[in-house]
Amino acid sequence: MNEKTTEDLEKLRDLIDGVDQQLLHLLRKRLDLVAQVGAVKHSAGLPIYAPQREAAMLGKRRAEAEAMNISPQLIEDILRRLMRESYLNEKDVGFKQVKQDVGNVVIVGGEGQLGRLFGQMLTLSGYPVKTLDKDDWAQADTLFAEAGLVIVTVPISITCDVIRNKLTQLPEGCILADLTSIKTEPMAAMLAAHNGPVLGMHPMFGPDVGSLAKQVVVVCHGREQEKYQWLLEQIEIWGARLVEAEPERHDKAMQLVQAMRHFSSFVYGLNLCKEQADIDTLLQFSSPIYRLELAMVGRLFAQSPELYADIIFAQQDSMEAIGDYLENYQRALELLKSGDRQGFIDSFSQVATWFGDFAPQFQQESRAMLQSVNDMKSN
Ligand SMILES: C=C(O[C@@H]1C=C(C(=O)O)C=C[C@H]1O)C(=O)O
Numbered sequence: 001m002n003e004k005t006t007e008d009l010e011k012l013r014d015l016i017d018g019v020d021q022q023l024l025h026l027l028r029k030r031l032d033l034v035a036q037v038g039a040v041k042h043s044a045g046l047p048i049y050a051p052q053r054e055a056a057m058l059g060k061r062r063a064e065a066e067a068m069n070i071s072p073q074l075i076e077d078i079l080r081r082l083m084r085e086s087y088l089n090e091k092d093v094g095f096k097q098v099k100q101d102v103g104n105v106v107i108v109g110g111e112g113q114l115g116r117l118f119g120q121m122l123t124l125s126g127y128p129v130k131t132l133d134k135d136d137w138a139q140a141d142t143l144f145a146e147a148g149l150v151i152v153t154v155p156i157s158i159t160c161d162v163i164r165n166k167l168t169q170l171p172e173g174c175i176l177a178d179l180t181s182i183k184t185e186p187m188a189a190m191l192a193a194h195n196g197p198v199l200g201m202h203p204m205f206g207p208d209v210g211s212l213a214k215q216v217v218v219v220c221h222g223r224e225q226e227k228y229q230w231l232l233e234q235i236e237i238w239g240a241r242l243v244e245a246e247p248e249r250h251d252k253a254m255q256l257v258q259a260m261r262h263f264s265s266f267v268y269g270l271n272l273c274k275e276q277a278d279i280d281t282l283l284q285f286s287s288p289i290y291r292l293e294l295a296m297v298g299r300l301f302a303q304s305p306e307l308y309a310d311i312i313f314a315q316q317d318s319m320e321a322i323g324d325y326l327e328n329y330q331r332a333l334e335l336l337k338s339g340d341r342q343g344f345i346d347s348f349s350q351v352a353t354w355f356g357d358f359a360p361q362f363q364q365e366s367r368a369m370l371q372s373v374n375d376m377k378s379n
Pocket residue numbers: 034037038048049050051053054082083086087
């Protein structure tokens with residue numbers, strides 16, 4: 001580089017640094033304003049997450065961006081990232097308490113990760129939370145005597161036994177709820193163990209979410225909905241979306257969404273391990289999509305093997321879904337083995353037709369994800 005180029009670059013880079021610093025000041029200003037909105041909403045009992053306001057705001061900023069010859073997607077990406085920050089900061093002010101005087105909330109399995117997350121959210125909303133973990137059963141009677149809500153969140157393999165053996169003497173009006181990722185059996189066990197209000201839930205997220213905004217909680221109604229309606233409203237205030245389902249329909253979906261999905265990730269990891277693949281080399285040669293896939297598989301193995309064993313072994317019928325998958329895999333492999341290229345193309349087209357409008361929609365969605373995977377690279 002000659003001196004002139006170096007000088008020109010330096011000047012421009014100084015100017016860019018100045019603009020970035022102005023951006024920081026603007027960000028500080030925005031965060032402070034959002035904190036004020038948070039405080040106003042908190043005192044009015046409104047959830048921080050306001051989807052209509054977001055949609056309207058994004059629409060306006062996109063149009064303004066276009067008029068300024070800025071990519072609308074750029075401003076949308078930036079604003080969405082900022083809004084995520086807004087939800088995270090909401091924890092600083094806490095949440096409105098929907099119902100006063102409910103008595104103690106006892107979280108059975110409160111030392112587990114999901115138990116801790118719910119304990120934290122309920123505490124931030126002003127409820128007196130007590131945890132009961134495996135070494136605390138001696139105090140169970142005292143804790144339960146004062147309880148207005150008992151939430152069971154113990155490993156799936158022992159959930160029904162805990163309900164059947166330990167939760168039969170709850171006060172009459174106490175709500176019995178669970179967070180198990182299967183619903184049919186725990187619901188039946190809760191309804192049999194307790195005569196009062198019963199509610200089944202399945203939070204469709206892991207304990208590392210940071211905020212519940214936009215996360216889904218599946219709700220299975222058990223008994224006396226009017227008595228636990230406040231809890232559902234409370235969860236909505238945390239920003240989550242409730243999806244009602246019959247336990248059987250939920251469990252059927254979980255065979256595909258959870259058991260089969262996690263099982264095939266497990267086999268993917270198992271295969272890499274058996275093949276003694278060198279992850280550094282794979283990453284060097286990886287396209288963003290491969291990196292994303294590897295990350296999704298790899299993150300499985302950063303978590304508890306017991307948890308995944310529980311999820312995969314929870315339902316007998318999952319075996320069938322996984323068996324069907326294997327069959328389809330084998331049939332597809334046959335196409336390859338017999339060099340049936342046309343057969344492959346035909347089944348590909350069949351699947352594409354079946355996906356319909358979802359295919360281009362998913363392509364669009366994943367483009368943004370893949371681009372951010374690429375952005376995260378530092379070399
Ligand atoms: C700040 C607000 O709350 C949330 C955060 C928003 C943001 O960061 O711009 C927008 C809408 C809400 O989801 C608001 O309602 O204006």
